[in-house]
Amino acid sequence: MTEIKKLISLVGRNTKCYFKDKLTFFMSLITPLILLILFVTFLRNVYLDVFKSALPEGFTVNGRILEGIAGAWLMSSILSVSSVTVAFCSNVIMVEDKINKTITDFQVSPVKSTTVSISYFLSNFFVTFLVMMCVMVIGHIYLAAVGWYINVGDVFMIIIDCICGILFGTLLAGIVESFVSTQGALSAVATLVSSMYGFICGAYMPISSFGKGLQNILGLLPGTYGVGILRNHYMNGYLDALTKAGLPDDSISVIRKSFDADLTVFGSRIPLGAMYGILLGACVVLLACYIAIVLIKNKKSK
C-alpha cells in the first residue's frame, strides 16, 4: 500500500516538474498545433480536391461535408502522430533526472526502482494525454467551424483511440529514452521521431497511395493501426452523411480504401477489431520490453 502511495507521489512530482517548465509544455503543445496550422494552410485544398475526385462525376454534395471530411482526416493524422511524438518530447523528466543525478537520490531512498520507472511512464502518459486533449479540442473547434458530422459515440471512441495511441507512444518513448542520458541525445531522438514517424505510420500520406510492397511493410508496423482506428472514427460520420446524400456504396468503399479507413495488408482487409488487437498486442510486447529493460538496467547499475 505504501509503495502505491509512493508511486502516486512520484507521478505527482514528475508531472509538477514538467508543468513548472512552461516552455517544455508549450513546446509539446505547439508541435501538433503547428502541424494543424500547416495542414489547414497548405494541404487543405489538396485533400479537398482528392476527396472531390473520389466522388462520381456529376455528384454534388454539401461543401461542409467535404470541408469537414478533409479536416477530420487531417485531425486523425495529427492525433495519431502526436500520440508518439508528444510522448517522446514529454518524457523529458526521466532524462533530466539522469542528467541531474536526481535518480541517485531515488536510489538511496527506500523506494523500488520499478516504482520510479512506472512513475515516469504514468506521468508521461498523463502529460501526453493532456496535450493531446488540448490539440483535440482545438481541432474539433476547427471542424465545428468548417463542418461537424461526428456523432458523440465516435467522439468517445476517438478519445479511446487516443488513449491506445498514447499507451503505445509512451511505452515506445520509455524504452528508447531509457538509453538516453544527455539533453542533446534527447533532442536528437525527439527530432528524429517527429520527422519520421508521420511517414512510417502512414499519417502524412495515405498508405493506399504507396506501392503494394511498401503497403505490406507498413502493415507490419503497429503504429499504422493507431492511425487506422482514428481514421475510422473521424470519417464514419462524414461517410454516413455522404451515404444519406446519395453516394453509392461503391464510392464509399473507394473512399474508405483510398483514405485508409480500410487497411489491406498482404491482400487481406484488416477489420477494426483486429486493428485494436494488433495495437494493444504491440503495447503488451512493449510493456514486457520496458519491464525487462528496467530490471536489467537496475541490475547492471549495481
Added chain:
Amino acid sequence: MIIEIENLVKSFKEVKAVNDISFSVREGELFAFLGVNGAGKSTTINIISGTLKRDSGRVAVCGYDLDTNAEKIKNKLGIVFQNSVLDKKLTVYENLKYRANLYGIFGKDFKNNLEEMTELLDLKEILKRPLNKLSGGQKRRIDIARALLHKPKLLILDEPTTGLDPKTRITVWEIIEKLRKESGLTVFLTTHYMEEAADSDYVVIIDAGKIAAEGTPHILKNTYASDFIKFYNRREEAEKYFGKLGYKFKTERDYTEVELKSTSEASVFFKEKPELFDDFEILKGNMDNVFLKVTGKDLKGV
C-alpha cells in the same frame, strides 16, 4: 558500531577502486574519510548507500547486513551529495514533501518532521521559494533538511562544503555540530578541507583504493606530522644553529621555519639557546602535513 566494513573490494575493469579495505565507525562520532579524487571515497559511499554493488567483502550499517537488509539500511541513512540533486524548479516545500514521501512519510507525519527541520535549519522564510532562486548556502541547508527529514541514524556528507564561500562553510558546520550535540547523530564525512577533518573524532585516509593511515587527528598528527618553530627575529642565527644540527628549515619573507622531530624538542632548544627565542611561534603539525606525508599528495587544489 554503526558502520562495519570488512575486506571491501570493488573493481572497474582493471582498476581496483577499493582494494581490500576494512574500517568501522562508532555511533555518535564524526568520522572523516579523506582522499584525493579517484582514491575510492565515492565508491565506498556508493556501496554503503546501496547504489553500487561490491565485488567482495562485508558491509553492515546500523547492525543490518547490506545483502539482506538494504531497504532497512536506506531508512537509517541520510545523504548530502556533493552537488544538490533536488528538483530546481520545485519549491523547497514541494521538494521536501516529495522526498519525505519516498520514506513513507505522508500527511501529518511529514508536517511534524517539516516543522522540526524548519526550526532547526531556519527554513521558514524560504519554504515557498523555488530551489533555483536560492543562494548556495540556502540550497545546502535544504540538502541537509532533505537528508534528515526521515530522522536517520547516520548522515553521510559527501564533500558538503566544496564550492561554498567561507561564511557559508562555517554556517553549514554550525548546523552539523548542533545536530550532533542535540541528536547524537553519527556523521560520515568526506572532505578536501583538512581543517574540517581536524575537528573529527576519527580519520581514515584512503589512497589508490587502500587505507593509507587511520586514527584520531591527534594520533595521526603525532605519528605523521612534524612540529615547527617559526623565527621572526634573529633568523640568520637560527638558520646557522639548526643547519649545523642537520635540521630542515625553510626561509620565507617574514620568517624562518624549522621542522622539529617532536614537540618536546622545542623546550630543549628553548633552554639551550634562549637568545634565539625573542620573537617566535611553535606550531603543531596539521592534517595537511599528515595527508602529505601519508599519501605524498597535496590536497590543496584537488
